[in-house]
Structure formats: structure tokens, C-alpha cells
Amino acid sequence: MSSALRSIGRSSLGWLLPALLLAGWEGASRAGLIPANVLPAPSAVGEAFWKLLWSGELIENIRISTLRALSGFVIGGAIGFALGLANGLSALSRELTDTTLQMIRNIPHLALIPLVILWFGIDEEAKLFLVALGVFFPIYVNTLLGIQGVDPQLVEMGRIYGMPRKELFLRVILPGALPSIFVGLRYALGIMWLTLIVAETISASSGLGYMAMQAREFLLIDVVVLSILIYALLGKLADSLARFLERLSLQWHPAFQTV
Amino acid sequence: MTAATITARHSFANSAFTAPSARIHTPEPAGKLAFSFRNVAKQFGGTEVLQGISLDVYEGQFVAVIGKSGCGKSTLLRLLAGLDKPTSGELAGTDDRRRTRIMFQEPRLLPWARVIANVEVGLTGIAKGEAARQKSLEILAEVGLADRGGEWPSVLSGGQRQRVALARALVGHPSILALDEPLGALDALTRIEMQQLLERMWLAKKFTAVLVTHDVTEAVALADRVVVIDSGRIALDLAIPVERPRRHASPELAFFERQILDQLYNR
Numbered sequence: 001m002s003s004a005l006r007s008i009g010r011s012s013l014g015w016l017l018p019a020l021l022l023a024g025w026e027g028a029s030r031a032g033l034i035p036a037n038v039l040p041a042p043s044a045v046g047e048a049f050w051k052l053l054w055s056g057e058l059i060e061n062i063r064i065s066t067l068r069a070l071s072g073f074v075i076g077g078a079i080g081f082a083l084g085l086a087n088g089l090s091a092l093s094r095e096l097t098d099t100t101l102q103m104i105r106n107i108p109h110l111a112l113i114p115l116v117i118l119w120f121g122i123d124e125e126a127k128l129f130l131v132a133l134g135v136f137f138p139i140y141v142n143t144l145l146g147i148q149g150v151d152p153q154l155v156e157m158g159r160i161y162g163m164p165r166k167e168l169f170l171r172v173i174l175p176g177a178l179p180s181i182f183v184g185l186r187y188a189l190g191i192m193w194l195t196l197i198v199a200e201t202i203s204a205s206s207g208l209g210y211m212a213m214q215a216r217e218f219l220l221i222d223v224v225v226l227s228i229l230i231y232a233l234l235g236k237l238a239d240s241l242a243r244f245l246e247r248l249s250l251q252w253h254p255a256f257q258t259v
Numbered sequence: 260m261t262a263a264t265i266t267a268r269h270s271f272a273n274s275a276f277t278a279p280s281a282r283i284h285t286p287e288p289a290g291k292l293a294f295s296f297r298n299v300a301k302q303f304g305g306t307e308v309l310q311g312i313s314l315d316v317y318e319g320q321f322v323a324v325i326g327k328s329g330c331g332k333s334t335l336l337r338l339l340a341g342l343d344k345p346t347s348g349e350l351a352g353t354d355d356r357r358r359t360r361i362m363f364q365e366p367r368l369l370p371w372a373r374v375i376a377n378v379e380v381g382l383t384g385i386a387k388g389e390a391a392r393q394k395s396l397e398i399l400a401e402v403g404l405a406d407r408g409g410e411w412p413s414v415l416s417g418g419q420r421q422r423v424a425l426a427r428a429l430v431g432h433p434s435i436l437a438l439d440e441p442l443g444a445l446d447a448l449t450r451i452e453m454q455q456l457l458e459r460m461w462l463a464k465k466f467t468a469v470l471v472t473h474d475v476t477e478a479v480a481l482a483d484r485v486v487v488i489d490s491g492r493i494a495l496d497l498a499i500p501v502e503r504p505r506r507h508a509s510p511e512l513a514f515f516e517r518q519i520l521d522q523l524y525n526r
Contacts, residue, residue, distance in 0.1 A: 153365060153367050154367055154369060156342070157363075158380075160342070160360075160361055161380050161381060161383045161427075162357065162383050162384045163380075167383070175371040176371075178371075250371075252372070252412075252413065253370070257411070257413070257414075
């Protein structure tokens with residue numbers, strides 16, 4: 001009982017600092033230390049939140065942004081994962097593609113925005129392309145690293161016991177690469193939001209980034225701040241989801257054992 | 260160096276040093292051949308690791324292979340297990356890979372599979388599903404881990420992990436078990452327990468055991484026959500006709516141990 005309470009206490013400890021910051025911010029705004037046209041009080045941001053929530057505008061924008069983020073993530077992640085597997089398992093494939101990929105990797109993908117706008121205009125494809133490109137590399141690099149890092153002694157063991165290739169992959173290589181793949185996944189989720197917000201800020205007619213840009217036009221600073229806070233929450237949500245999946249699939253790992 | 264075979268002295272078999280009760284005789288070096296090496300050589304790059312090894316091992320024998328590091332004893336075992344191919348010469352009796360299992364110094368358990376699933380790996384291509392589970396549970400009980408099947412390998416001690424590896428190696432009833440210093444990383448007391456377990460399993464399952472070790476005491480405590488390898492050749496092939504159960508540090512074992520050490524250090 002007390003240990004359960006303690007674990008709840010522990011897990012909510014991370015929220016203590018954000019809550020304190022919010023309280024301090026509210027206090028400073030009320031005392032007139034922070035002018036409302038520089039940074040509105042949290043209560044004003046809260047009001048903007050309610051207003052946008054009831055008008056349905058907020059939900060719609062979050063929905064559109066999330067859909068874009070996830071589609072881009074699925075496309076880029078799937079290609080990155082597939083290439084990471086192929087290059088981790090086949091030396092031929094690695095020699096053929098890795099040099100090219102490493103060169104592309106060193107171009108900041110946001111530098112492609114002007115080119116992407118020329119190619120795709122400001123339609124959905126532009127944002128999907130940028131998110132997919134941003135997500136691709138962390139997944140690719142970490143899948144490749146994970147597979148190359150699988151203990152060769154375990155692979156040899158699997159061969160000695162006569163595991164067919166498919167079984168060797170599913171029982172030895174993939175589980176061995178999984179911790180590294182999760183590192184890539186968490187990186188990729190961060191990059192996913194970052195890329196999307198930048199892309200929506202520059203060129204979009206809907207979504208969270210667009211909402212923030214519109215608010216700036218009309219000097220609705222409370223909505224701008226609200227958008228930023230929502231990015232933080234969405235990012236945290238994605239990260240928590242990834243950690244949950246990690247915990248679920250890496251139960252065997254000493255780092256995730258609670259005893 | 261020529262191979263020397265030193266036969267048993269009968270006076271030792273009846274000496275007062277052996278335990279008087281529950282004597283189990285080791286298998287006679289007769290009957291069917293389990294495997295044989297005929298003039299086997301192995302080179303890596305330009306260096307000859309093994310040269311002209313000829314060795315006949317009979318079914319049910321417990322052979323220990325001893326030598327200083329780098330003498331080629333692990334290579335011998337890898338050839339036996341089919342992990343490497345000889346540069347020249349012939350191996351007989353090692354064609355069916357499922358007949359031979361190998362155990363390493365590291366347990367090589369899959370950290371992401373429960374203990375029972377790790378044992379089931381030993382039944383790959385032999386049994387599946389409920390049958391595999393049942394056999395694995397039985398062998399786990401035999402190595403003294405009946406209630407640990409549901410654990411992750413990371414919570415087991417080093418000795419327990421090596422027991423799981425032994426269970427995995429034996430669950431498919433191999434006829435040859437190759438052991439590459441499997442107890443080398445264990446502490447002294449755990450090692451003695453594991454030696455006893457290994458001997459017990461060998462007596463019960465009647466497989467041919469080939470144990471590579473650098474521990475002379477371990478070799479004479481377990482083996483019917485000790486083969487000393489020096490610079491890629493067999494320098495000594497010695498029968499250890501001491502009855503089982505053997506007692507650690509008994510004068511009889513010490514006698515053979517001294518002979519082996521003399522050979523190793525050319526005294």
C-alpha cells in the first residue's frame with residue numbers, strides 16, 4: 001500500500017517542476033512583473049485554450065497535425081527500418097547504399113524547405129516528405145547499429161542449434177537490436193514534431209503551426225503561447241508512448257526490471 | 260614429440276585411497292567409435308594451429324583435452340563441433356550436426372528469452388510446442404533448476420546460467436558433448452558443484468564428453484582419458500583408471516595430475 005503510494009509519488013515527481021514554474025509565472029504576471037503583451041499569464045492562456053476548445057478549432061488543428069506527423073513517421077520510419085535491416089544483414093546492400101545515405105544524412109533536412117516548396121507547393125506532400133526524411137535517419141542509423149551490435153556469440157549459438165534463417169532473425173537478431181531501435185524511435189519522435197511544426201509554420205493552411213502563425217498575425221499572443229505549450233505536451237505524450245512500448249518489449253533487460 | 264600412452268597401474272585401482280562404496284566403473288575404451296580424427300591439420304593464415312592430430316574416441320568416453328593457451332585445443336573442439344573445417348585430414352563420425360552439441364565458457368543464453376525458452380532452443384528441429392516444453396522442464400529439473408523456468412537469465416547466478424546452458428545442450432540427447440572450458444569463469448566452489456553435475460549427467464545420459472580445459476585437477480577429476488596438446492600436436496594420451504565417484508584431491512588423482520604437469524612443463 002505505502003509502496004504503491006510511493007511509486008505514484010515518484011512518478012508524479014517529474015511534474016513538480018513544471019507546476020512550480022507555472023505557479024511562479026502566474027504570480028509574476030499578476031504582480032505586473034511580466035507585461036501581458038510579452039507573455040500572457042497562464043490563466044489567460046487557459047482561457048484561450050477553452051475558447052479554442054469549444055469552437056472546435058483546437059481539436060481540428062491537433063487532429064490534422066497529428067495525422068500529418070504520424071503519416072510522415074510511418075513512411076519515413078518504415079523505409080528507415082527496412083533499409084537498416086537490409087544493411088545490417090547484408091554486406092552487399094550496405095556497401096551499395098550506406099555511403100549515399102551517410103552523405104544525405106549530413107544535409108540538414110530543414111534546409112530542403114525551399115526546394116520542397118518548389119516541388120510540392122504547400123500541399124500535404126511537402127510536409128509528409130519533410131517529416132519522413134527527418135524521421136528516416138535516426139531509425140535507419142539505430143536499426144543498423146543495433147543489428148551490427150548483436151552479440152556474434154549468440155548468433156553462432158543459434159547456428160549451432162540449427163536455427164533456420166528466419167528463426168535466427170526473429171529469436172536472436174531482432175530482439176538483440178531492439179534496445180538500439182528504441183533509441184532511434186525516441187529520437188525520431190522528437191524530430192517528427194520539430195519538423196512538422198517548422199513546416200507548418202512556413203507553409204500550411206491548417207494545423208498547429210498554422211494556428212500559431214495566424215495568431216501572430218492578429219497579435220493573439222495567448223494563442224501563440226498556447227500552441228507552444230501544446231507542442232511540449234504532444235512531444236511528451238509521444239515520448240511516454242515510446243517508453244511504454246520500450247518497457248513492454250524489453251522486460252528481459254536488467255535496466256527495465258523493477259526488482 | 261611423440262604421443263605416449265601410459266596405461267593404468269592396477270595397484271592404484273585397489274588402493275586404500277578410493278572410496279570403498281558405490282563404485283561405478285568407467286566405460287571401457289572399446290566398443291564403437293564415437294568419432295575419430297585422422298591426421299587432421301588446421302591452419303589460420305600461415306600459422307599451423309593443429310598438425311597431424313589422430314585421435315579415436317569411443318562411445319561413452321569422457322575425454323579431457325589439456326594444453327597451454329594457444330595450443331590449439333579450442334580449435335580441436337570447433338572442428339569437432341563442425342564450426343570450422345580442417346585444412347587437411349579427415350574427421351569421421353561428426354557428420355550429423357544434431358549429434359554433437361557444444362558448450363562454451365559463456366553460457367550464451369538469449370537474455371530476452373525465459374529460462375525455459377532458452378532450453379527449448381536445444382530442441383530446434385527436434386521437438387515443438389508442448390512436447391518441447393515438457394522435455395525442457397524435465398531436463399531443467401535434472402540440472403536442479405526445476406522452479407526457475409519462468410525467470411529471465413539475468414537474475415540467475417553464473418553457475419545457474421551454465422546449468423541452463425548444460426540443460427539446453429543435453430535436452431536433444433546428443434551423442435557427443437563438446438565442452439570448451441565451460442567452468443572456467445566460475446568460482447572454485449561453484450566449479451566443483453558443476454563438475455559433479457556434469458559427471459552425474461554424463462553417467463545418466465551416456466554421451467561421449469570432450470572437455471577442453473586448462474585446469475589439470477578438473478581434467479583428472481572428470482575424465483577417463485586425458486589428452487595433452489602441445490604446439491598443435493598430441494603430446495600425451497593418458498588413461499585415468501580411477502573409479503567413480505572420485506574424491507577431490509585424492510592421492511590417486513594427484514599422481515596423474517603430476518604426470519600431466521610434468522609433460523606440460525617438460526620436467
